[in-house]
Amino acid sequence: xxxxxxxxxxxxxxxxxxxxxxxxxxxxxxxxxxxxxxxxxxxxxxxxxxxxxxxxxxxxxxxxxxxxxxxxxxxxxxxxxxxxxxxxxxxxxxxxxxxxxxxxxxxxxxxxxxxxxxxxxxxxxxxxxxxxxxxxxxxxxxxxxxxxxxxxxxxxxxxxxxxxxxxxxxxxxxxxxxxxxxxxxxxxxxxxxxxxxxxxxxxxxxxxxxxxxxxxxxxxxxxxxxxxxxxxxxxxxxxxxxxxxxxxxxxxxxxxxxxxxxxxxxxxxxxxx
Numbered sequence: 666x667x668x669x670x671x672x673x674x675x676x677x678x679x680x681x682x683x684x685x686x687x688x689x690x691x692x693x694x695x696x697x698x699x700x701x702x703x704x705x706x707x708x709x710x711x712x713x714x715x716x717x718x719x720x721x722x723x724x725x726x727x728x729x730x731x732x733x734x735x736x737x738x739x740x741x742x743x744x745x746x747x748x749x750x751x752x753x754x755x756x757x758x759x760x761x762x763x764x765x766x767x768x769x770x771x772x773x774x775x776x777x778x779x780x781x782x783x784x785x786x787x788x789x790x791x792x793x794x795x796x797x798x799x800x801x802x803x804x805x806x807x808x809x810x811x812x813x814x815x816x817x818x819x820x821x822x823x824x825x826x827x828x829x830x831x832x833x834x835x836x837x838x839x840x841x842x843x844x845x846x847x848x849x850x851x852x853x854x855x856x857x858x859x860x861x862x863x864x865x866x867x868x869x870x871x872x873x874x875x876x877x878x879x880x881x882x883x884x885x886x887x888x889x890x891x892x893x894x895x896x897x898x899x900x901x902x903x904x905x906x907x908x909x910x911x912x913x914x915x916x917x918x919x920x921x922x923x924x925x926x927x928x929x930x931x932x933x934x935x936x937x938x
Contacts, residue, residue: 666696667920668722671741671853671876671904674700675791676708678798680909683712687719689916696923697722698916699743699904704729704759705794706747724926728853729843733836733870734863738852740839741876741902743929745848752846755834760794766831767795773827774800774820779809797821798911813911840871847937849873849929851902855890856882868897873932878903878919900928 673679674686681689683700690698700712700723709725716723727742745752771781781803789806790799801816810816820827834842843850851874855864868875877890878901894901902925905918 666694666923667917668697668699668724668923668926669695669904669907669917669920670699670724670726670743670902670925671701671728671879671919672698672907672916673702673728673909674708674712675793676700676705677702677793678796678908679793680911683708684715684718686907686916687712687715687721687723691719691721693915693917695721695917695920697724697926699724699726699741701726701728701741701743701904703794703796704763705756706745706752707792707794709747722923722926724929727843727848729839730831730833731836731839732833733867734860736859736863737833738836738858738867739854740836740843740872741851741853742843742846742848743851743874743902744933745843745846747846749846752842755842762832763794763796766829767797767800769829770797770800770821770827773829774804777820777826779804779807779820779827781807798908836867836870844871847933849900849932849936851876851900854879854881854906856886864893868893868899872899873936874900874902874929876903877901878921880905880914880918900925900932902929 674683700708702708712723725747729740731738786799789802801813804810804816840850852872853876875890875894903919903921905914907916
């Protein structure tokens with residue numbers, strides 16, 4: 666039995682509610698999972714309650730988008746105290762920034778001849794934070810593109826005509842925020858970082874783990890990241906980055922053993938007391 670330490674729900678850009686996600690994990694006989702939505706903890710309460718209902722371990726987590734060395738770097742935070750005031754305040758500000766960004770992209774799409782109703786975008790997002798996947802879904806529904814992939818490639822992806830860069834926390838700010846919430850900061854999918862040479866510098870900023878096992882990591886990358894973990898005394902984590910049926914990766918892919926969860930808990934106890 667494995668634990669999937671990287672999943673998303675409708676609280677951010679996933680397609681399953683937290684309860685549906687936990688139910689699926691139970692159905693697939695996972696030992697547990699971490700809910701790590703982008704820049705929000707709104708899915709955690711329902712996820713924890715569902716974990717108790719289905720008798721499956723649910724770890725409260727978060728994925729923060731940061732900037733370091735001119736690159737976008739994602740940091741996973743595990744076992745966070747998600748009700749910490751500083752964390753809640755920072756996430757509330759990020760939500761407003763995401764909303765402003767979405768409206769700018771809608772304006773650009775309109776200039777390009779693609780008119781979308783903001784209220785419909787909100788309906789698609791539901792209770793989640795509005796993001797590019799929701800804009801892409803609306804474009805598909807209006808028949809402007811054939812699928813979400815085309816929406817990103819032609820209009821919403823980085824460098825595309827309707828793309829608007831988002832304000833991000835610095836790597837230092839993100840790690841500090843997670844530590845204030847007594848979380849374990851872990852570098853997410855390092856194989857996707859544009860410049861592998863900066864990874865060691867990222868580690869020096871206060872990381873406690875690296876997401877070694879990830880669907881898009883090659884075998885060579887996994888070995889390299891494992892070596893880095895051993896060299897720096899970091900926890901090797903893994904997960905599917907599951908978003909639901911909008912992606913082809915199944916829940917539980919690249920999951921890790923329950924021993925890794927024990928390592929995270931021990932690290933939390935050692936570091937924070």
